[in-house]
Amino acid sequence: xxxxxxxxxxxxxxxxxxxxxxxxxxxxxxxxxxxxxxxxxxxxxxxxxxxxxxxxxxxxxxxxxxxxxxxxxxxxxxxxxxxxxxxxxxxxxxxxxxxxxxxxxxxxxxxxxxxxxxxxxxxxxxxxxxxxxxxxxxxxxxxxxxxxxxxxxxxxxxxxxxxxxxxxxxxxxxxxxxxxxxxxxxxxxxxxxxxxxxxxxxxxxxxxxxxxxxxxxxxxxxxxx
Numbered sequence: 001x002x003x004x005x006x007x008x009x010x011x012x013x014x015x016x017x018x019x020x021x022x023x024x025x026x027x028x029x030x031x032x033x034x035x036x037x038x039x040x041x042x043x044x045x046x047x048x049x050x051x052x053x054x055x056x057x058x059x060x061x062x063x064x065x066x067x068x069x070x071x072x073x074x075x076x077x078x079x080x081x082x083x084x085x086x087x088x089x090x091x092x093x094x095x096x097x098x099x100x101x102x103x104x105x106x107x108x109x110x111x112x113x114x115x116x117x118x119x120x121x122x123x124x125x126x127x128x129x130x131x132x133x134x135x136x137x138x139x140x141x142x143x144x145x146x147x148x149x150x151x152x153x154x155x156x157x158x159x160x161x162x163x164x165x166x167x168x169x170x171x172x173x174x175x176x177x178x179x180x181x182x183x184x185x186x187x188x189x190x191x192x193x194x195x196x197x198x199x200x201x202x203x204x205x206x207x208x209x210x211x212x213x214x215x216x217x218x219x220x221x222x223x224x225x
Contacts, residue, residue: 010034013035013045013049014045014048014049015032015049018030047064047067047068047072048068048082048083050064051064051065051068051083052083052084057107057108057110058093058096058107058113058114058117059096059097059104059107059108060108061083061093062093062094062096062097063097064083065079065080065083065085065090065093065094066094066097066183068082068083076090076091076094076180076181087180088176091176091179091180092114092118093114094180094183095118095121095179095183095185096114096117096118096121097183098121098183098184098185098215099117099120099121099125099128100125100126100128100129100132102129102132103117103120103125103128103129103132106132106136111136112132112135112136113142115142115145116132116135116140116142116145119142119145119146119148119149120132120145120149121185122149122153122185123149123152123153125212127152130152131145131148131149131152134148135148167188167190168190171188171190174188175187175188178206178208181222182208182219182222182223184208184209184210184215184219185208185209186206186207186208186209187206187207187209188204188205188206188207189204189205189207190202190203190204191203191204191205
């Protein structure tokens with residue numbers, strides 16, 4: 001039951017499209033679940049219902065997941081479970097929000113698909129825009145877009161040319177969790193050095209990438225809590 005101006009009336013939290021379709025079909029009765037839930041929970045349930053729509057594009061889904069995390073305090077894992085996604089799939093969607101605004105616009109308009117967009121995430125924002133324009137103009141496949149991104153990364157020295165050592169599962173997990181938390185690309189490097197008496201000490205570096213000063217300020221706010 002709704003409160004406020006609609007006191008005493010029922011409010012559809014989830015399933016409004018099915019309700020409208022039933023009316024158009026001339027049905028007099030439909031099965032429903034009646035629940036008494038707080039307004040905040042009702043808003044979260046309505047948002048989850050909206051995210052699960054089949055006609056959403058990846059960026060709209062990412063924005064919905066971000067709202068679940070920021071407005072309703074869900075963890076990335078809980079938000080993923082709520083919309084029927086794996087944690088890795090939800091993380092990949094959330095990373096799309098790190099794309100430059102013009103690139104997000106191309107993704108929203110359907111000029112780029114998620115495969116193209118993911119290929120651009122390794123680039124800085126200015127280069128993302130350059131690459132995205134080339135992808136759209138030349139109607140590149142995802143594989144071609146990945147090749148272009150690698151080429152541009154090498155030209156602008158955004159990737160190291162040295163062979164990388166295989167990271168442990170624990171380090172990769174920490175990188176993934178920090179990337180999810182900060183919604184930015186995070187790299188952890190662990191080094192070992194031998195001290196006196198043969199004792200081995202582990203030390204390392206934590207690198208957080210950002211594409212603009214606005215992103216940097218956003219990261220600082222998140223770290224401050």
